[in-house]
Amino acid sequence: MTAKDECGVCIFAYNNEKLDYIKFAHIAAKYIKKNTKYNKTCLITDESSKDWMDMSVDSTFHKECFDYVVTDEVKFKHNPRRHYDSPWSTFTAQFSNSNKDDIINLTPFEKTLLIDSDYIVQNNFYDYIFETDIPFAIHKTAEYLDHKPPRLPEQELNEAGIHHWWSTVVYFDQSDESKLFFDIWSHVKENWEYYSILYQFPKNLFRTDFCVSIAAHIMNGYNDFNFVHDFLSVPLVNADQKDDLVKINGVNDWVFMSADREVEWKTMLVRKKDANVHVMNKMAINRHADEILDSFIKENA
Amino acid sequence: MSSRGFITLGIDSEVDQIKYSYALALSIKQCDPSAEVCLVIDEGKTDELKQEYKDTFDYVVELPYGNTGSIDGIHASNFWQMIHCTPFDETIYVDSDVLFNHVDIDLLWDTFADRDIAMPSTALTYRTTPLGKDHKFYLETHFGLPTNFGNMIYFKRKSKVALSWFKMADAVFQNWEELYAAKFSERSPEFFEKNFLINVITSMMDMNNDVQIDIPYYYDMYSKGQGFWDNSESIDWVNELNHWYTSDGTLIIENSSISKGIIHYRNRAFITEGIIDVIKSTTNS
Numbered sequence: 010m011t012a013k014d015e016c017g018v019c020i021f022a023y024n025n026e027k028l029d030y031i032k033f034a035h036i037a038a039k040y041i042k043k044n045t046k047y048n049k050t051c052l053i054t055d056e057s058s059k060d061w062m063d064m065s066v067d068s069t070f071h072k073e074c075f076d077y078v079v080t081d082e083v084k085f086k087h088n089p090r091r092h093y094d095s096p097w098s099t100f101t102a103q104f105s106n107s108n109k110d111d112i113i114n115l116t117p118f119e120k121t122l123l124i125d126s127d128y129i130v131q132n133n134f135y136d137y138i139f140e141t142d143i144p145f146a147i148h149k150t151a152e153y154l155d156h157k158p159p160r161l162p163e164q165e166l167n168e169a170g171i172h173h174w175w176s177t178v179v180y181f182d183q184s185d186e187s188k189l190f191f192d193i194w195s196h197v198k199e200n201w202e203y204y205s206i207l208y209q210f211p212k213n214l215f216r217t218d219f220c221v222s223i224a225a226h227i228m229n230g231y232n233d234f235n236f237v238h239d240f241l242s243v244p245l246v247n248a249d250q251k252d253d254l255v256k257i258n259g260v261n262d263w264v265f266m267s268a269d270r271e272v273e274w275k276t277m278l279v280r281k282k283d284a285n286v287h288v289m290n291k292m293a294i295n296r297h298a299d300e301i302l303d304s305f306i307k308e309n310a
Numbered sequence: 311m312s313s314r315g316f317i318t319l320g321i322d323s324e325v326d327q328i329k330y331s332y333a334l335a336l337s338i339k340q341c342d343p344s345a346e347v348c349l350v351i352d353e354g355k356t357d358e359l360k361q362e363y364k365d366t367f368d369y370v371v372e373l374p375y376g377n378t379g380s381i382d383g384i385h386a387s388n389f390w391q392m393i394h395c396t397p398f399d400e401t402i403y404v405d406s407d408v409l410f411n412h413v414d415i416d417l418l419w420d421t422f423a424d425r426d427i428a429m430p431s432t433a434l435t436y437r438t439t440p441l442g443k444d445h446k447f448y449l450e451t452h453f454g455l456p457t458n459f460g461n462m463i464y465f466k467r468k469s470k471v472a473l474s475w476f477k478m479a480d481a482v483f484q485n486w487e488e489l490y491a492a493k494f495s496e497r498s499p500e501f502f503e504k505n506f507l508i509n510v511i512t513s514m515m516d517m518n519n520d521v522q523i524d525i526p527y528y529y530d531m532y533s534k535g536q537g538f539w540d541n542s543e544s545i546d547w548v549n550e551l552n553h554w555y556t557s558d559g560t561l562i563i564e565n566s567s568i569s570k571g572i573i574h575y576r577n578r579a580f581i582t583e584g585i586i587d588v589i590k591s592t593t594n595s
Contacts, residue, residue: 161539165537168539169538169551170564170565171437171565172437208565226565230569231562231566231567231569232437232438232567232568233437233438233439233566234438
């Protein structure tokens with residue numbers, strides 16, 4: 010690889026038969042381009058998803074969204090994930106996330122913000138970190154649209170266990186500290202069953218959140234000290250898979266239907282304006298994709 | 311320079327209770343071999359003290375006013391006598407169910423330097439998160455009392471402020487049942503509760519702002535403050551959580567490591583001969 014660009018954002022997209030991650034990645038990249046300062050972007054995908062992209066995404070629009078495309082084939086590992094689309098509909102789809110730890114090698118940037126393809130950045134919050142010497146950062150806490158905390162197994166890996174960190178957004182540079190962080194992530198991935206016993210979490214679904222939680226725990230002195238930067242303690246905002254996207258008021262102005270996790274028929278409208286939101290209900294993004302892209306045209310953004 | 315050292319109370323019942331004070335003293339000396347530790351014992355018991363205990367403590371003193379808890383067996387009620395028997399100008403009283411672990415003792419003294427009397431107002435869980443105070447201090451909160459941890463108290467022997475605090479402790483600790491009946495009849499601890507009484511004293515003296523101090527490496531294994539998912543049940547951490555005391559003196563509980571800290575472990579079953587041997591070996595090395 011040639012000398013790396015200074016700063017940028019990477020997004021993984023590996024399609025499966027149910028979910029068009031390529032489409033989600035383009036929407037996420039469009040938001041990066043509009044709202045952030047360090048907005049060079051890189052799509053990381055495989056050949057088959059890229060073929061689909063060439064067929065389904067207008068090339069001009071693609072160029073508006075991405076500066077780089079890196080292909081990296083992932084060896085298929087059976088990792089089915091049950092998804093919700095509102096509380097009333099579920100489906101199962103393959104989840105390919107086994108090369109996320111290789112991002113430190115795949116990125117074309119010296120300083121990289123890696124975001125999930127369903128993470129919508131509607132403000133410039135993350136700009137600050139590119140202007141620091143912080144080697145890497147991840148969100149330590151999360152909250153739902155109604156400001157409630159995640160369920161307990163997403164606060165700690167087990168009742169007496171370590172803190173649960175989030176891999177939805179990962180910032181890193183090319184320092185030794187960052188390399189160590191990703192080395193630990195890789196080590197946990199390669200020894201998944203062992204770590205599932207040691208840290209007492211369910212092994213059935215491979216979750217990168219658990220990998221980064223263990224890496225953060227180890228790098229924080231095998232405890233909860235503060236070596237690992239947590240994006241100024243700002244929580245990740247999760248629109249749960251059971252939440253729905255109901256209206257696009259504008260590019261940076263979305264309205265959700267937030268489902269109560271205790272009583273599913275109880276819902277609440279939540280408006281998120283100029284906010285960063287992890288929209289975990291991917292079918293909802295899919296349903297509103299045209300509307301979202303139209304909002305950019307309307308605002309000439 | 312004024313003398314300074316640690317003091318702890320060790321009164322045997324039918325079983326050897328002094329071994330906990332012994333483990334504490336060894337752990338302090340593991341941190342700083344020059345640190346001095348005084349053991350306070352029941353009157354007339356000096357001759358009965360094991361030689362290895364005598365060899366470890368720098369001072370052994372007897373309760374100057376006798377064991378005021380001898381009848382009801384509540385030996386902790388002798389706490390009020392500590393200022394009257396300490397051999398040091400500056401003293402840190404420590405409960406016997408506490409261990410020191412790679413603590414910078416000079417830094418600890420510096421932390422207290424400008425205080426007459428002080429005690430931690432915060433504590434950490436073994437996962438280094440803030441200890442939840444709701445359950446532990448529910449009575450204090452109900453009555454609007456301070457919520458400090460009275461398991462480690464610094465005081466200056468010649469300070470009038472500290473003396474006045476201990477003067478009140480004298481009255482409170484020797485009359486705790488009457489105090490419960492007179493002041494807390496609506497709701498009071500079921501039994502003698504040293505920490506509650508210490509917070510009552512601080513309240514009576516209107517000294518909360520003066521005494522509270524943050525020791526950012528003070529840990530407390532109080533079960534219902536550890537942030538377990540079901541806080542309705544106490545967890546016997548020694549039996550229910552995996553734990554190791556490593557050869558370099560680090561306490562590991564489940565996946566979390568306490569490599570430096572003052573640890574109020576509470577459950578005496580934690581102190582085994584094996585742990586004492588480890589502390590001894592690291593103290594001597």
